[in-house]
Amino acid sequence: MFLIPKPVGKFFHRMASPPHFYDFTSRLIPWLSWIFLFLVVAGLYGGLVLAPADYQQGDSFRIMYIHVPSAWMSMFVYVMMAVAGGIGLVWRLKLAEIVAISSASVGAGFTFIALVTGSLWGKPMWGTWWVWDARLTSELILLFLYLGVIGLYGAIDDKRTASRAVAILALVGVVNIPIIHYSVVWWNTLHQGPIISDELRPTVHISMLWPLLVMAGAFKIYYVIAMLQRARAELVVRERNSQWVKALLESK
């Protein structure tokens, strides 16, 4: 732990305590909500109004402003879930377990949005709602992985045991993440290649790019808010017999 600055270590140590986590997040979420609102209004205004129509795809390309951030987040959240699950597995931290399972429903939502908006974008551009190509199939597998995690967690009554099972499933499923990312490079596909991470082809004009990055920021903040809300709900159920939840009830 000598690589971690002392205040940071102290912060995580305190956050691992359920009552402190509950109290801190209740004060953090309003701030995050304002930041989210600001970003989403700016991003949507830039993406839907200011950005010019694409010279090939017309106005249909505006689906990108939700499709691409949600697809990015579907992978990012999965990695967060697996890392939190791994931490819970090794150090038996209750809050890491809760962060892991709370990420699952948010990640499943992002994956669902990426698939549906992709389908709605594919129909006018490719002429089909769906193709069984590498990118689309691996993203669908990601949705099933999330649903598997949620289902497995619900199927085991003892939540400590459930968390351990879920963490192992999440860690095994991590192999799917590089497959999704490189699917458009490794296989021939209808799906277009990367436009942001390919530094040889800066193909997106700045007026189209900045709203995308702002929306990506908004979606990341949304993930934190939604995951923390889920975690708070999960926490009071798991800790229902503890002193701090009783104190919380009595203060009402």
Next chain:
Amino acid sequence: MNWQEFFAMGGYAFYVWMSYGITVIVMLVIVVMPIVQRKQFLRQQLLRLKRQEKI
């Protein structure tokens, strides 16, 4: 640009607004559901606590 033109989305209105609509609904449900569940659970626990005190 007028409103009509904006909503028409160059002929792609259905695809664009369907995408945005579904996204808003899914994101709302995912963030609101745990809030409702937590409040419901705390209310139940409070009732249980009060009942125990009576006994």
